[in-house]
Amino acid sequence: MSARIEDKGDRLIIWNGNTEKRGALSPELYACINDALAQARELRIRAVILTSEGPFFCAGGNLNTIIERRQISEAERRDKVDDLHDLVRGMRASPVPVIAAVEGGAAGAGLSLALACDLIVAAKDAKFVAAYVKAGLVPDGGLTSAMARLLPRPLAMEMCLLGRPVMAKRFAELGAVSRLASPGKAMEEAMALADALAEGPRQAQGVIRGLVADAYETTEASQLDAERDAMAAASGRDEAAEGISAFLEKRKPSYG
Numbered sequence: 001m002s003a004r005i006e007d008k009g010d011r012l013i014i015w016n017g018n019t020e021k022r023g024a025l026s027p028e029l030y031a032c033i034n035d036a037l038a039q040a041r042e043l044r045i046r047a048v049i050l051t052s053e054g055p056f057f058c059a060g061g062n063l064n065t066i067i068e069r070r071q072i073s074e075a076e077r078r079d080k081v082d083d084l085h086d087l088v089r090g091m092r093a094s095p096v097p098v099i100a101a102v103e104g105g106a107a108g109a110g111l112s113l114a115l116a117c118d119l120i121v122a123a124k125d126a127k128f129v130a131a132y133v134k135a136g137l138v139p140d141g142g143l144t145s146a147m148a149r150l151l152p153r154p155l156a157m158e159m160c161l162l163g164r165p166v167m168a169k170r171f172a173e174l175g176a177v178s179r180l181a182s183p184g185k186a187m188e189e190a191m192a193l194a195d196a197l198a199e200g201p202r203q204a205q206g207v208i209r210g211l212v213a214d215a216y217e218t219t220e221a222s223q224l225d226a227e228r229d230a231m232a233a234a235s236g237r238d239e240a241a242e243g244i245s246a247f248l249e250k251r252k253p254s255y256g
């Protein structure tokens, strides 16, 4: 199976199973990401984790398929890229945090997907490769905008222009991944992050992930308006009543 969703009750794990091609993208993976994001609207779901069955997170678009796209029109090729971009838009609009658990590495649109996640756990020996240029291609999947948010411009430019790998350790030094894990332990760390998220207030977390992501793209003036509206709504909710009461009563909050 080239992709599947594992339902763990309070979290959904998307397993990329295209192991023989280093986790290259497949229609099944697209379907699983879309399904998981739709299922994540259920209140019991607190996080979505994207990871791979094999030793490599995702090698991006399947080059065997992309080379065949010379036979179709540019408009059709644009639609194919939009299918990927719809995934990224869906991840952006997710009601719950999306966590990448990266073993081995992420390349091409696999890197785009990893960087589109809210939290990124990477094995220490994982490598991040823009890759596209090596195949005569250009970045997609929001990679250039994710890199602009996460990385200094000379590094983003070098990765995109030369396609050379950068180790997860360097990303971590730049604060561009949430956590480094020992090789083989990225999923364990991602599960620990999901455990921590599951103890927190779901609605507030959903709003926070949107606010933080929007802040990289908008002005301070519009963030102030957005934060005012979000805070006004949040402070009227049961979650805030419970969180504040728990703090004042020196107990652990229970968000139910």
Ligand SMILES: C/C=C/C(=O)SCCNC(=O)CCNC(=O)[C@H](O)C(C)(C)COP(=O)(O)OP(=O)(O)OC[C@H]1O[C@@H](n2cnc3c(N)ncnc32)[C@H](O)[C@@H]1OP(=O)(O)O
Binding pocket: 020, 021, 022, 024, 056, 058, 059, 060, 061, 062, 063, 064, 081, 084, 107, 108, 109, 110, 129, 131, 132, 134, 135, 137, 140
């Ligand atoms: C819409 C999206 C667009 C895009 O994302 S365009 C960019 C597409 N991605 C790439 O250009 C990356 C290409 N792959 C690589 O650079 C390397 O691979 C990796 C860095 C990911 C891993 O390197 P290593 O561990 O040395 O593996 P290996 O020997 O190169 O590959 C193992 C097998 O996997 C196949 N494979 C790897 N990536 C892809 C891919 N993206 N599409 C199709 N096949 C791929 C290879 O060909 C080979 O296959 P065999 O065992 O038959 O020789």
